[in-house]
Amino acid sequence: MTMANNKTQCFICNKKKPTYTCEGCSQRFCLMDLTKHRQILNNELDQITNEYNQFKQEINEQQLNTHDLSLLDEINQWEIDSIEKIKQKAEDCREIVVKSSRTYIGKKFNNLREQIEQIHEGNEFNETNLEYLRNQLMKVTQDFYNSSNVSIQQDSKPFINEISVISLTKPTFNKWKQNAITIAGGIGYGEQLNQLRGPQGIFIDKNKNIFIADGENHRIVEWKH
Incomplete structure (x- = not known):
């Protein structure tokens, strides 16, 4: 959050006061409304955290699917067969x-x-x-x-087929770094690419291009990665 040098209109109460710019939405808020704005963001973060914890709990409680159960049965059968071969040998x-x-x-x-x-x-x-x-x-x-006419010879070739479990896909995760620059700092009506007035939403595509719905300027701004 950055503070404006002169009194400007608060985005919430529309009063001329010393305001602070939110680098996330590029709006300016007075101190009181800024506190409320931050509380809203904190509540949204708490909601995301709760949804994550709920999903994590569902994963932990989820029963194994049919494919996993089939693999476990196959492993168990391999164990039984291997033990039987060892006993017989x-x-x-x-x-x-x-x-x-x-x-x-x-x-x-x-x-x-x-x-x-x-x-x-x-x-x-x-x-x-x-x-x-x-x-x-x-x-x-x-x-x-003291019979010594027989001895044990180790066979280098195993008579039990070894098995291993291979993951077919390795998940990839994207992690946002807390290292940012301001790419939209202007405010008010206008056509500059770094100028937003009432942004309504943000979207990032698979190529990491950013799209912002600039509501009051009646346009969609695209920033290419």
């Missing part, structure tokens, strides 16, 4: 470990059993034969408790 690996260990130890025991039977049948053995059998039995026992 783990079970297969456990079975291989058990079978491999039993097969390895089983062969060792069968071999030792055949040697013991041969010695019994021949009925010819001495301390050396007994020591050999004792060592073989100890070795098989150690192998049973």
Whole structure:
């Protein structure tokens, strides 16, 4: 708001008083009417804020649409399938470990059993034969408790298909900066581009061109971006 040097007519009460120019509507107001004018603007800002908060609440309370629900179902099914694949793979690996260990130890025991039977049948053995059998039995026992004939190999190629959620559109937001210049400062009847008399409305198109309905000058002013 800027103050005029001389007394001019207030836009509201039409009295000659020291007035202040509103840079938004380019009208001049006395101090009392300027206060009322600012209160009106504050009320409009409060209304916009309330509408924004109401809309925000509606968004927060809004149920997911059919498409979103379908995506969630697909993600849930992928989770179930992936867990099932992991469980099955783990079970297969456990079975291989058990079978491999039993097969390895089983062969060792069968071999030792055949040697013991041969010695019994021949009925010819001495301390050396007994020591050999004792060592073989100890070795098989150690192998049973410390089996190392199998190991785990990490596969670099995953067997589960990874999924990701991609946003198809990224919203863009325009934000007004509080950094302005006066482009219409005149007042009264006339044809100058920076001269307005009773502006009735303002419109900004997609190219950021500004249109103002200059009511009492009976024209529409366009300022190109």
